[in-house]
Amino acid sequence: MYMKKIIATLLVLFTLTDAYAVLKEKDLEQTLSVLRTELTEKHTELHSQSNERKEAAKSIVDQLKETIKKSNQNALMLYSQNTNYVFDLTYACHEATEQYQSFQKQQLPFKAYLEENDVEIAKYDSLINSLKSMRPDMLEEQGRTDRSVCLTLAINIQNTLIENRGQVANYISFYEMAEQRLKNLNEYANMRYDDIQKSIFKNGGENYFTVIKEFRTKLTEAESVILDKYTPNKEESDWDSSVIIQLFTIIVFYILVAVILNLIIFKFLPKRFHTSEFLKKRSCVIMATTTVTFAAILGILKATLNQNFFLMASSLLIEYAWLLSVILISLLLRVNGRQIRSAFHIYAPLLFVGFMVIAFRIILIPRELVNLIFPPLLLLCTLWQWRMMRKHHQNIPQSDMFYTYISQAIFILSLICSWVGYTLMAVQILIWWIMQLTCILTITCVSQYLKLYGTRRGFEEKPITETWAYMLFYKVMLPVMGVLSVMISIYWAADVFNLSDLCWQIFKKHFIDLENLQVSILKLCMVVNLFFMFKYIASTILSLLKHHYKAGDPSTAASREVMGRNVIQVLVWGVWLLMSLSIMNISVAWLLAISGGLSTGIGFASKDIIENIYYGASLMAGRISVGDWIEVDGTRGKVTSINYTSTIIESVYGEIITFQNSQLFAKNYKNLTKNNGYILAVIPFGVAYGSNLKQVTELVENAVNDLHHEWMDPQKKVKSVMSGMNDSSVDFKLFVWADAVKKSYVISDVLKCVYNTLYENGIEIPFPQRDITIKNLEELKEVRV
Numbered sequence: 001m002y003m004k005k006i007i008a009t010l011l012v013l014f015t016l017t018d019a020y021a022v023l024k025e026k027d028l029e030q031t032l033s034v035l036r037t038e039l040t041e042k043h044t045e046l047h048s049q050s051n052e053r054k055e056a057a058k059s060i061v062d063q064l065k066e067t068i069k070k071s072n073q074n075a076l077m078l079y080s081q082n083t084n085y086v087f088d089l090t091y092a093c094h095e096a097t098e099q100y101q102s103f104q105k106q107q108l109p110f111k112a113y114l115e116e117n118d119v120e121i122a123k124y125d126s127l128i129n130s131l132k133s134m135r136p137d138m139l140e141e142q143g144r145t146d147r148s149v150c151l152t153l154a155i156n157i158q159n160t161l162i163e164n165r166g167q168v169a170n171y172i173s174f175y176e177m178a179e180q181r182l183k184n185l186n187e188y189a190n191m192r193y194d195d196i197q198k199s200i201f202k203n204g205g206e207n208y209f210t211v212i213k214e215f216r217t218k219l220t221e222a223e224s225v226i227l228d229k230y231t232p233n234k235e236e237s238d239w240d241s242s243v244i245i246q247l248f249t250i251i252v253f254y255i256l257v258a259v260i261l262n263l264i265i266f267k268f269l270p271k272r273f274h275t276s277e278f279l280k281k282r283s284c285v286i287m288a289t290t291t292v293t294f295a296a297i298l299g300i301l302k303a304t305l306n307q308n309f310f311l312m313a314s315s316l317l318i319e320y321a322w323l324l325s326v327i328l329i330s331l332l333l334r335v336n337g338r339q340i341r342s343a344f345h346i347y348a349p350l351l352f353v354g355f356m357v358i359a360f361r362i363i364l365i366p367r368e369l370v371n372l373i374f375p376p377l378l379l380l381c382t383l384w385q386w387r388m389m390r391k392h393h394q395n396i397p398q399s400d401m402f403y404t405y406i407s408q409a410i411f412i413l414s415l416i417c418s419w420v421g422y423t424l425m426a427v428q429i430l431i432w433w434i435m436q437l438t439c440i441l442t443i444t445c446v447s448q449y450l451k452l453y454g455t456r457r458g459f460e461e462k463p464i465t466e467t468w469a470y471m472l473f474y475k476v477m478l479p480v481m482g483v484l485s486v487m488i489s490i491y492w493a494a495d496v497f498n499l500s501d502l503c504w505q506i507f508k509k510h511f512i513d514l515e516n517l518q519v520s521i522l523k524l525c526m527v528v529n530l531f532f533m534f535k536y537i538a539s540t541i542l543s544l545l546k547h548h549y550k551a552g553d554p555s556t557a558a559s560r561e562v563m564g565r566n567v568i569q570v571l572v573w574g575v576w577l578l579m580s581l582s583i584m585n586i587s588v589a590w591l592l593a594i595s596g597g598l599s600t601g602i603g604f605a606s607k608d609i610i611e612n613i614y615y616g617a618s619l620m621a622g623r624i625s626v627g628d629w630i631e632v633d634g635t636r637g638k639v640t641s642i643n644y645t646s647t648i649i650e651s652v653y654g655e656i657i658t659f660q661n662s663q664l665f666a667k668n669y670k671n672l673t674k675n676n677g678y679i680l681a682v683i684p685f686g687v688a689y690g691s692n693l694k695q696v697t698e699l700v701e702n703a704v705n706d707l708h709h710e711w712m713d714p715q716k717k718v719k720s721v722m723s724g725m726n727d728s729s730v731d732f733k734l735f736v737w738a739d740a741v742k743k744s745y746v747i748s749d750v751l752k753c754v755y756n757t758l759y760e761n762g763i764e765i766p767f768p769q770r771d772i773t774i775k776n777l778e779e780l781k782e783v784r785v
Contacts, residue, residue, distance in 0.1 A: 029139065032146035039153035046160050067103060067178050074099060075185055078192070088364050090499055091312070093189040097501045100186035103179065117165045124158040193502045208375040208419040218372055225366045247313055247362075254301075258293040262286050280337025284344060288328035295321035313362045316496065320358045323438045324351060330441040334448065335397060342392035346404045349385040349411070353378070354434045357427055361496055370427070375418040378426065382411040399444065403437060432493035439485035447478055464543035472536060479532045483525055518585040527580045534576040541568050624671060629740050631670040632659060638741075672740035678713040681738040681747055685754050686729030688764035693722065693730065696763060700734065703757040704750055711746050713737035718750075729766040 078092040131151040136144045211218050266286060278285070295318050302314040327347055335343045356377065360370060385408050393401055410433040414426035450473065454460070459467045487507060494503035512519035542565055624630065628639045630649065635657060637649035649657045672679050687696050697720050704718040712718075716737040724731045734754065738746035758765055 029143040029146070032139075032143055032150060036146045036150050036153070039150055039157065043153050043157055046157065061174070064174050064178050067099075068181065070099060071178070071181050071185055075181075078185065078189060081192075089192060091364070093192050094499075094501060096182075096185045096189040097193075100182040101501075103182050117161060117168070121158060121161050121165070124154050124161065128154045128158065193499070206371070207421040208371075211371065211375075218368070222366075222368050222372050225368050247310060251317065254297050255290070255294055258290045258297060259286075261293060262289045265289075277337045281332055281340050284328055284332055284340050288325055288332060291321050291325040291328065295325065316358050316362055319492070319496070320354060323354065323434060326438050326442050327351070330445045333445055335400070339395055339397070342395040343397075343400055346385075346388045346392055346396060346400065347407075349381045349388065350407050350430075350434055350437070353381050353430055357431050357496070360427075367424075371423050374423050374427065375415070378411070378415050378418050378430075382408075382415050385411050403440070407433065407437070428493055431496055432489055435489035435492045436485065439481075439489055443478060443481050443485065447474075450474055450478070463547050464540060465547065468540055471540065475539070476532050476536045480529045483528050483532075487521070487525060516586055523583050526583055530576055530579060530583075534572055538569055538572040541572070624669075627673075629672040629677075631672060636672070677740055678716075678737045679740045679743065681736045681743055681750075683734040683736060683747055683750055683754075684723070684731060685734065685751070685758075686726065686731045686766060687758065688728075688766040689725075689730060691730065691763050695761075696732070696758070699757050699761055699763075700732070700754055703753050704734065704736070707749065707753055709746060709749060711739040711742040 074092070074096045078096050081089045081092050128151065131147055131154065134147055136147065139147060263286065266282070298314045298318050298321070302311060302318070305311070328344075331340060331343045331347075360374075385404075389401075389404055389408060393404075396404075410429060414429045417423070417429065418426035450470075454467075454470055454474065457470075459470050464471070491500055491503050491507075494500050507522045508520055510518045510520045545565075545568070624639055624642060624647065626639055626642060629636065630639060632649070635649070635651055637651035637655075637657060639647060640650050640656075641648040647659050649659065651657055685700075687693075700720055701718050708714070718734060718736050720732050720734045722730065723733045734750065736746060736750055755765070
């Protein structure tokens, strides 16, 4: 980045000649005078910046020389590697590819500058020719002087531009040489990466049963490799075996320092911290704080020392310390004192294997030694894990037991891989699961405490205006962290063996690569993460909309919310779909072509759907609201849901009935609650002929009005009218405005009131009576006898 800033500064200094121009003045003499002033300023500015250009040029040359020297160093390291030393080879490949990628980020538009500079040179060439072509005898004395000065300045400026162009051309040549050298090195490193990838995932090696049969031979080969690799060199080296011994001595020393510091701190802790729960967790607490302290010490040493082997080793140890501290802290926060020892024991085999892998990586252990040691070591750890599961399974949380079962499955899978010859694949699988488990425990711990925080604050009952930040973290950040944790754990596992570049290439590789569809792991991850983001956006906007509607008019809030929900979901998810299509490189024109071919069939097939959507929008505009009571085809019920295609009703008998929106309009539904919730109930009754009709009307109306029934409209009085004279009675109709939902109860109470009123006032309520006359009764008696 430093070289990029220097080059950018230099190009700016080289291109500061394009800001001046003259316009049409009063006459030629005045134009020459203005041009003289402008050219003088340009010339002065160019010369004043010459020292800065020289310093920048020197810095560029020094940086490029340093880059080439480092590339030569990486070339020697890479080309001299033994292919059997996989960890050494991956480290060398990583250094080469990393330098090339860093150099690529510093690219600048040299060619664009040259083109602009050529334009400037041509412009001044034309200006010089124009000044030369002016006849001095046609100018006044001052004009001739200005012409001569302008010509001299223009020539000097042009020469300076040509000189600058030559310098930049030299830089470009030097820069391209360095770039080509790094490119060749990067290509060779990628070839070696491909070989390593095939060795890990495809070709493998000898299965361990063959190794056992030839154990003496393999042991002799391993001893030879150890002597060859770890015998101290006569020349001093950052990677000598003596350096490795010194490093592990330093590690042990600082581990002891960290332990002693934490023991001293805990010894002088106030007594109020010495609770029974703390004392049960004391050992685990000391381990966790010691690990964090050790990582901090390593970080400080890494920042102060500049020894290559120590930088590599400290980075790996800091990663392992972070992994160990996360697991320990997670156990401390989630597990009680009675369970803490059992919980640590079930994770111990995995942590031990992780440490061994990191140790192998630090000492750059040869492949022959890995193939000889790791399979039996993995067998012992698998048995160890199984024993810990059987011993402690009743004393740990179910979530940790679930993770332990997965760990056991990973151990078995890795064991099989190592014994059939894929030892490096087994190492990769194990280190991936350790990293993945660390991410899972981190996210689980954060999720539990975040949920607990939300419960204590009562966020479930609070409006979205107070909980949007909490929901952003809980509904978006945690799921996104879960998705990214898979890629991050795989990347970290690969980075332990300096295969991060190869891993990143796999993430970006299109395993579906068509003209109108490109799918990769990275793109799928982006689409899934965008899904969580847009889901949160949709739910937050809907919650804000609901809050706004309820604050404005609670009676219509439900129906307006339904309409808003559909519109917002279409907009939000439409944007998500378009972004996903763009990420997947799915051409919108391609989709339009396909949809155009299917448009006719889709149009006929979707006619009813479109009709229902139209009627649905009409209903949600205010004709029906959620909670209204309606009647359709003799079915009375309460509206529970309205969307763009259908309306759901819960009938008075408890049935759930779904009507297409077009059906409601076709069957002329009745909204029973739109008019303040009251409907007219017509209640018939009759009295006997001879009754005082005026008295009947007054008695009945007064009695029913005096009921002050809670389900009758108090604003509208009861009225009765005579409706006819039947065979047995004088008929009346009583008009009562009753609650639409409670109409049956109102009719029942009103009929009781009418009956009691008529009975108490001695008014006869007729009922049908018939007299039967039997003719020839004597003859029938004789026949019977």
